[in-house]
Amino acid sequence: AQKxxxxxxxxxxxEKEAVTLDCTYxxxxxxxxxxxxxxxxxxxMIFLIYQGSYDQQNATEGRYxxxxxxxxxxxxxxxxxxxxxxxxxxxxxxxxxxxxxxTGNQFYxxxxxxxxxxx
Amino acid sequence: xxxxxxxxxxxxxxTGQRVTLRCSPRSGDLSxxxxxxxxxxxxxxxxxxxxxxxxxxxxxxxxxSAQQFPDLHSELNLSSLELGDSALYxxxxxxxxxxxxxxxGDGTRLSIL
Numbered sequence: 764a765q766k767x768x769x770x771x772x773x774x775x776x777x778e779k780e781a782v783t784l785d786c787t788y789x790x791x792x793x794x795x796x797x798x799x800x801x802x803x804x805x806x807x808m809i810f811l812i813y814q815g816s817y818d819q820q821n822a823t824e825g826r827y828x829x830x831x832x833x834x835x836x837x838x839x840x841x842x843x844x845x846x847x848x849x850x851x852x853x854x855x856x857x858x859x860x861x862x863x864x865x866t867g868n869q870f871y872x873x874x875x876x877x878x879x880x881x882x
Numbered sequence: 883x884x885x886x887x888x889x890x891x892x893x894x895x896x897t898g899q900r901v902t903l904r905c906s907p908r909s910g911d912l913s914x915x916x917x918x919x920x921x922x923x924x925x926x927x928x929x930x931x932x933x934x935x936x937x938x939x940x941x942x943x944x945x946x947s948a949q950q951f952p953d954l955h956s957e958l959n960l961s962s963l964e965l966g967d968s969a970l971y972x973x974x975x976x977x978x979x980x981x982x983x984x985x986x987g988d989g990t991r992l993s994i995l
Contacts, residue, residue, distance in 0.1 A: 796980045806970060807884075808986035815981050854925065858980055861930075867937035868913065868976070870984055872925040 764789050767855050769873035776845045777881050783830070784840040784876045786855030796858040797838040799829065802875070803851040811853075814838055842878075850880045885909065888973050888987035896995050900961040903990045907954055907975030913937070914956040915976070915984060916948055920969040931956055932978075960992070968994045 768787045776782035788797065797814040814822045814829045822829040830839040842849055852875045861867035885908035893901055907914050916928040927940035931950035942948075945963075950956040960967060970991050974984035 810983040861938045866932040869938045
């Protein structure tokens, strides 16, 4: 089974509107981290937001918020007040420990969602 | 600026050749990760090092190898290159802890002719 699933290859949103990018994950580990990254056309990977598996509240960073539904194993990214500069690929990722001493970690990435903001 | 430095930014070489990609992690980060991003495969995890030792292994080919040195910089060696190895290679570093994100370098774009 895929560890991270992003079912929206492409999304369009009107400027100043909000948009939700979907992400579901699969793990049996009670301790994990969920992350969203943005990759603009220039290629760099930019960290946006983090949600821990034990966090009770949804994470928020500026215009980004994470809608975390643990029972459904979903971690959707919400971008409010979209801007033209938000046009990019967005990747959902999960961090799992691979060693008991927490020095080994593996990050699993989804296939990404291409977001286009329309003026 | 993520604080992660990758060199070179671009590399063009021929099939059968060998190349070395270099990465300097963010100050204080002990973990280094290597990824390959191609159009048809997405972002593929290759390998992770922590303080000089291999800690996790992903879809890394036998023709590829990596190491992390005492000063924590890392190198990814790609040998017997094939056309299909053309991709963007990312290095990322992170601090220890499940809540720590990876911070990515700008990548090395490898083109095999």
